Amino acid sequence: xxxxxxxxxxxxxxxxxxxxxxxxxxxxxxxxxxxxxxxxxxxxxxxxxxxxxxxxxxxxxxxxxxxxxxxxxxxxxxxxxxxxxxxxxxxxxxxxxxxxxxxxxxxxxxxxxxxxxxxxxxxxxxxxxxxxxxxxxxxxxxxxxxxxxxxxxxxxxxxxxxxxxxxxxxxxxxxxxxxxxxxxxxxxxxxxxxxxxxxxxxxxxxxxxxxxxxxxxxxxxxxxxxxxxxxxxxxxxxxxxxxxxxxxxxxxxxxxxxxxxxxxxxxxxxx
Amino acid sequence: xxxxxxxxxxxxxxxxxxxxxxxxxxxxxxxxxxxxxxxxxxxxxxxxxxxxxxxxxxxxxxxxxxxxxxxxxxxxxxxxxxxxxxxxxxxxxxxxxxxxxxxxxxxxxxxxxxxxxxxxxxxxxxxxxxxxxxxxxxxxxxxxxxxxxxxxxxxxxxxxxxxxxxxxxxxxxxxxxxxxxxxxxxxxxxxxxxxxxxxxxxxxxxxxxxxxxxxxxxxxxxxxxxxxxxxxxxxxxxxxxxxxxxxxx
Numbered sequence: 001x002x003x004x005x006x007x008x009x010x011x012x013x014x015x016x017x018x019x020x021x022x023x024x025x026x027x028x029x030x031x032x033x034x035x036x037x038x039x040x041x042x043x044x045x046x047x048x049x050x051x052x053x054x055x056x057x058x059x060x061x062x063x064x065x066x067x068x069x070x071x072x073x074x075x076x077x078x079x080x081x082x083x084x085x086x087x088x089x090x091x092x093x094x095x096x097x098x099x100x101x102x103x104x105x106x107x108x109x110x111x112x113x114x115x116x117x118x119x120x121x122x123x124x125x126x127x128x129x130x131x132x133x134x135x136x137x138x139x140x141x142x143x144x145x146x147x148x149x150x151x152x153x154x155x156x157x158x159x160x161x162x163x164x165x166x167x168x169x170x171x172x173x174x175x176x177x178x179x180x181x182x183x184x185x186x187x188x189x190x191x192x193x194x195x196x197x198x199x200x201x202x203x204x205x206x207x208x209x210x211x212x213x214x215x216x217x218x219x220x221x222x223x224x225x226x227x228x229x230x231x232x233x234x235x236x237x238x239x240x241x242x243x244x245x246x247x248x249x250x251x252x253x254x255x256x257x258x259x260x261x262x263x264x265x266x267x268x269x270x271x
Numbered sequence: 272x273x274x275x276x277x278x279x280x281x282x283x284x285x286x287x288x289x290x291x292x293x294x295x296x297x298x299x300x301x302x303x304x305x306x307x308x309x310x311x312x313x314x315x316x317x318x319x320x321x322x323x324x325x326x327x328x329x330x331x332x333x334x335x336x337x338x339x340x341x342x343x344x345x346x347x348x349x350x351x352x353x354x355x356x357x358x359x360x361x362x363x364x365x366x367x368x369x370x371x372x373x374x375x376x377x378x379x380x381x382x383x384x385x386x387x388x389x390x391x392x393x394x395x396x397x398x399x400x401x402x403x404x405x406x407x408x409x410x411x412x413x414x415x416x417x418x419x420x421x422x423x424x425x426x427x428x429x430x431x432x433x434x435x436x437x438x439x440x441x442x443x444x445x446x447x448x449x450x451x452x453x454x455x456x457x458x459x460x461x462x463x464x465x466x467x468x469x470x471x472x473x474x475x476x477x478x479x480x481x482x483x484x485x486x487x488x489x490x491x492x493x494x495x496x497x498x499x500x501x502x503x504x505x506x507x508x509x510x511x512x513x514x515x516x517x518x519x520x
Binding site for chain 2: 146150199
């Protein structure tokens with residue numbers, strides 16, 4: 001049985017879709033069988049970031065409404081052959097995602113893949129709650145600024161109450177992915193400190209992704225950053241995040257800080 | 272079709288007690304409404320979606336004035352679910368129903384017109400909206416201990432006694448307690464202690480970053496708090512009608 005991950009944040013524009021693509025590709029590059037699922041019906045973007053927008057025939061909503069079989073809607077990546085995409089529909093709205101339909105699709109995907117990564121839409125409404133509902137693990141994407149942190153806090157509350165795991169009385173595994181971290185702005189004190197974000201959200205840190213032109217460039221050419229420029233600093237941060245996700249105990253370096261500080265940070269992981 | 276009539280399914284009617292805020296207006300209403308607006312301005316959305324009962328005991332008003340007041344409150348998004356202490360002649364079908372036998376929530380007991388199911392009386396008044404904040408078993412004096420952070424958007428309502436949070440209370444979260452509130456963490460959201468009429472209640476927190484604090488209905492927003500106590504370990508108490516804040520060593 002594969003593991004279901006939801007990539008969520010509450011706030012829009014923090015890097016959910018970019019992170020979904022990068023983490024999915026990084027896992028697949030390690031030989032795991034991965035499907036990335038776009039839950040953002042009506043405002044889909046994952047197909048663009050994955051470079052598959054011209055290959056979409058059937059989508060998630062077609063599968064739910066029985067207009068297509070699941071294998072017909074899955075798009076296999078041209079670069080990594082264990083990576084698949086289940087695109088969202090751009091023409092329908094989120095009401096077309098029914099709880100029963102989503103449950104059926106998730107059950108089939110779990111059987112066929114090692115990892116099912118769900119790209120949640122922004123907000124706390126239907127699309128977002130359905131995306132998190134079947135998850136085993138949540139990755140909360142947060143930027144180091146107050147509104148993003150507060151929205152993430154709200155989402156963590158929902159992860160602990162509105163998911164199947166929570167309803168069964170189990171604990172959802174939650175990780176924080178701090179994205180768009182700008183060392184120059186951190187230096188000037190224009191951003192929340194990593195410590196402060198961790199103190200407020202009190203969930204373990206999976207990785208810190210530096211703000212980088214490489215990410216933007218990768219999105220524009222339709223390629224996850226871990227595929228487009230594998231040795232760039234954001235790509236390396238995503239590769240490390242994936243290793244931590246699989247249980248490896250890696251030291252964490254805050255971008256722009258001198259090495260030697262990370263021991264202090266890692267001690268915080270159990271928070 | 273006749274089948275349906277011969278086997279009628281009973282309609283379930285149950286007696287149940289709920290906790291509401293009782294609002295006691297004073298004459299003249301213009302001044303009182305101005306003060307209410309002032310409170311609402313400092314604590315946006317406080318009455319939103321909360322059940323509110325209007326207590327008009329001892330007010331010398333007529334039906335038109337009462338209706339006017341209810342309408343005035345409606346324009347402020349305060350929806351009145353019932354009116355307490357009104358003479359029958361004051362009320363009509365166009366006004367919320369009369370309510371009687373209200374008592375302070377700290378003396379809250381089950382209604383005597385019907386015995387509710389036991390599980391409904393175990394934890395009267397604990398409402399943790401969209402959060403599985405499980406209170407630990409309480410000792411003789413009612414109190415609850417929350418061992419995880421209270422997240423933004425979560426609201427913990429415990430009119431029976433003290434609330435202890437081992438963790439932080441996030442910005443946009445709120446704790447409403449009948450007794451004192453103890454927070455072993457940072458208080459960034461709202462804390463309202465002594466809400467059932469207990470001026471002796473206090474608020475303690477390891478680090479004060481609150482948006483709003485209140486004891487027995489007296490409020491202070493972040494703007495009104497002493498700036499030098501921000502980020503400090505403090506206790507907050509009521510002296511007469513003034514909220515006092517003091518650093519703890």
